[in-house]
Amino acid sequence: DGGITQSPKYLFRKEGQNVTLSCEQNLNHDAMYWYRQDPGQGLRLIYYSQIVNDFQKGDIAEGYSVSREKKESFPLTVTSAQKNPTAFYLCASKIGAPTNEKLFFGSGTQLSVL
Amino acid sequence: RKEVEQDPGPFNVPEGATVAFNCTYSNSASQSFFWYRQDCRKEPKLLMSVYSSGNEDGRFTAQLNRASQYISLLIRDSKLSDSATYLCVVNAGKSTFGDGTTLTVKP
Numbered sequence: 001d002g003g004i005t006q007s008p009k010y011l012f013r014k015e016g017q018n019v020t021l022s023c024e025q026n027l028n029h030d031a032m033y034w035y036r037q038d039p040g041q042g043l044r045l046i047y048y049s050q051i052v053n054d055f056q057k058g059d060i061a062e063g064y065s066v067s068r069e070k071k072e073s074f075p076l077t078v079t080s081a082q083k084n085p086t087a088f089y090l091c092a093s094k095i096g097a098p099t100n101e102k103l104f105f106g107s108g109t110q111l112s113v114l
Numbered sequence: 115r116k117e118v119e120q121d122p123g124p125f126n127v128p129e130g131a132t133v134a135f136n137c138t139y140s141n142s143a144s145q146s147f148f149w150y151r152q153d154c155r156k157e158p159k160l161l162m163s164v165y166s167s168g169n170e171d172g173r174f175t176a177q178l179n180r181a182s183q184y185i186s187l188l189i190r191d192s193k194l195s196d197s198a199t200y201l202c203v204v205n206a207g208k209s210t211f212g213d214g215t216t217l218t219v220k221p
Contacts, residue, residue, distance in 0.1 A: 033209070042120075042201060042213035043158070090157055094209075102148055103209055105157035 002027045006091050006106035012114050013078065013085060021076045021109045023091035032074040033092045033103070036060060043090060049074055078111060086112050117141060118204050120212035128220055131192045135215045137202030138184045146205040147178055149187045151198045152214065158201055162187070192219045 004025045013019045025032065031050050035043040045058030049068040063082025068074055074093075078085045088110050092103040120137045127133050139147075150158035162169060164176040164185045175188040185202055199214040 043211040045208065048208070088155065102160050102163065107157050110155065
């Protein structure tokens with residue numbers, strides 16, 4: 001079945017540590033996105049990529065980094081510079097950007113600080 | 115002002131009630147609109163696309179008013195299983211989400 005796979009489902013970070021969240025899709029979508037969701041709030045865009053080897057900052061990129069070396073993969077690194085990383089992280093993709101097609105989501109990663 | 119604003123909620127309604135949510139957007143160049151449903155600690159799932167002509171899917175009806183720049187979602191005959199957070203999404207190149215409206219349907 002085609003879809004988006006995020007891993008791990010739960011992740012714990014120690015202070016000063018970098019952690020990487022995985023996102024893989026087999027939908028052959030060009031565009032991929034990372035969102036952050038805090039309790040009781042909507043989704044905020046961290047980074048997005050419209051094509052391999054290219055990505056742009058979203059609204060809250062500080063303390064995060066991404067890469068897009070393959071069409072299928074868009075990993076997100078939460079760096080030690082992100083002082084409040086506890087949140088629910090969602091990866092999404094769509095056919096292309098800017099198109100008006102709907103987004104497909106992975107099942108999310110809950111990141112917590114130890 | 116946020117690009118996309120939703121009714122803050124929460125909405126607490128009895129089973130069988132009719133409930134409506136609104137979502138306003140600021141970018142008049144927005145081209146496509148969606149309603150997503152999100153259960154606690156799960157990913158959002160597409161509920162409906164929204165068209166100017168309006169569209170209906172069973173108990174759910176979505177409307178778009180371009181002149182006033184808002185979209186709406188109407189749920190008729192509410193079920194316990196409708197309890198969730200409803201997110202509106204507006205596309206103008208990138209997808210912008212509202213903060214969501216939480217609905218609780220009670221017996």
